[in-house]
Amino acid sequence: MTMRIAGKVGLDDLPRICPLISRQNNPKFKAGESLVVEVGPAKFGGELPVVIAGPCAVESEQQTLQIARSVKSAGADMLRGGAFKPRTSPHDFQGLGLEGLKILRAAANETRLPVVTEVIDVRLVETVAQYADMLQIGSRNMQNFPLLVEAGRSGKPILLKRGMAASLVEWLGAAEYIANEGNLNIVLCERGIKAYPYYEYSRYTLDLNVIPAAHAETFLPVIVDPSHATGVASMVEQASRAAIEAGADGLIIEVFSGCAGAERPKCDADQAIDPFTLSRIARHAHREGNGTVFVAGRWFRCA
Numbered sequence: 400m401t402m403r404i405a406g407k408v409g410l411d412d413l414p415r416i417c418p419l420i421s422r423q424n425n426p427k428f429k430a431g432e433s434l435v436v437e438v439g440p441a442k443f444g445g446e447l448p449v450v451i452a453g454p455c456a457v458e459s460e461q462q463t464l465q466i467a468r469s470v471k472s473a474g475a476d477m478l479r480g481g482a483f484k485p486r487t488s489p490h491d492f493q494g495l496g497l498e499g500l501k502i503l504r505a506a507a508n509e510t511r512l513p514v515v516t517e518v519i520d521v522r523l524v525e526t527v528a529q530y531a532d533m534l535q536i537g538s539r540n541m542q543n544f545p546l547l548v549e550a551g552r553s554g555k556p557i558l559l560k561r562g563m564a565a566s567l568v569e570w571l572g573a574a575e576y577i578a579n580e581g582n583l584n585i586v587l588c589e590r591g592i593k594a595y596p597y598y599e600y601s602r603y604t605l606d607l608n609v610i611p612a613a614h615a616e617t618f619l620p621v622i623v624d625p626s627h628a629t630g631v632a633s634m635v636e637q638a639s640r641a642a643i644e645a646g647a648d649g650l651i652i653e654v655f656s657g658c659a660g661a662e663r664p665k666c667d668a669d670q671a672i673d674p675f676t677l678s679r680i681a682r683h684a685h686r687e688g689n690g691t692v693f694v695a696g697r698w699f700r701c702a
Contacts, residue, residue, distance in 0.1 A: 408568050413616055417571050419578040420585070420617045428618035433648060436584045436620055438533045438556050439513035441476045443586045444620035448684040449649035451515060451622075452677055453479035455666040456492065457499035465656040467506035469674035474681030478503070478512040479651055482527070483519045484666060485539050492665045500530040507532070515558055515651075521549045528553045538563045538590055538627075541573050551580030558651070560588045560624065563603065567612055574619060587613055587621045588651060589642075591628030602630020602670070605638055607645040614646060622649035626670045635672050639680045650684060652677060 414421045422428055433444030441449045452470040457463050457480045467478050482499030484492065495502070500516065507514035515533035518524050519540060527534060533556045540546055541562035550557055557577050561570045574585050589610065591603025605628035613621045625638035639650050655664055655671040664671055672680075 408572075410568065410616060413568060413571060416568070417575040417578075417617070419583070420571060420574055420619055422616055422618050425618060431614065432618065433614070433620045434583060434618045436556050436586050438477065438515070441513055443622065443648050447686065448643055448647060449476045449622065450474065450677075450681045450684050451477040451479045451649065451651040452654045452681075454481075454655065455626075455653045455664055455671065456481040456484050456494055457502050458492075458495070458665055460502045460505070462656060463502050463506045464509065466654055467510045467512065469656060470654055470677060471510040471512055473654075473674045473678040474685065475512065475677065476649075477533075478507050478510065478514045479516070479535075479653075480506075480514070481517050481666070482530075483517060483523065485517075485519050485537060486666075497526065500527065504530040518546070518550060521545050524549045524553055528555050531555065533558055533586075536560060536573075541565055541570065544573075544576055547573055547576035548580055551577035551582040554582060556584035556586065557582065558586050558588055558622075560590045561592070561609070563591070563593050565592070567609055567616065571613070571617055574617070583619075585619050586648070587617075587619050588624055589613075589621065589628070589647075590624035598630075601628070601634065603628050605629065605642070607641060610642070610645045610647055620648035621646075622651060623647045624651045626651075626653040626667070626672075630667075630670045632670055632672050632676075635670065636676055636680055640683055643684050650680065652680065 414423045418424045436443040452475040454466050480503045482494050484494035513532035516531045517535040517537050518527040535558040538560045591605050594604035623642035625635045653671045
């Protein structure tokens, strides 16, 4: 007798379980073509990758404004920062909440950078949507289905991070919950998965193979979080470059101010890079002086 496993799904099931975002069910998107998700002037899935940068957490007005100005000068297209922080321990810094949202909005207004921040609770979606240009669903909440539904109903563009142990099918299934609310403005984010080297020489394993796989199965843009994927500041630049070469539509990176005398961040300090490193990453992502040309929807390296 053949053993059958309940709940088993694979890529062949995607047209059935993800009809709204499956490339196979939406032939208007040609092979390799992505939906362009616009967040202010930032265009995910457009001709150039989008660079999102900022602090892991909003810790003070001064810290956030310093970093916002720095990432703007370094070439970032969007600002990131957490006002609500889901932490492993309830005793760790949980973010500034509403005060953090107000600080983030003020920094975004000053720098004219669209802002993305995480929403962690169904009860907070409406509040966060008042201050953010894009809502982030974090790895820990990828399969929080009521939250996905409410975020989809907000009408805001959604940045959906892959669960740290999620398959591609599970990740796209989560995106379908958002799309089912009439919101197709979804950007997928690979942020590293738990695998053998977990906390041995990097924080997670950056699954670059999932980028072309996701592009093959859905028309949604795919970006990469090299900060959480590595957990090591010195690895972020190489991981960022690799992600761009693998076809990522953007990056989301944690940055500290780099100002003399500035305190190290309370959250994930060891993976935050300085603005000078960010500027190199941004130049590479924006194809400045690296000998590439954009032809027929793809980048080619000049001889």
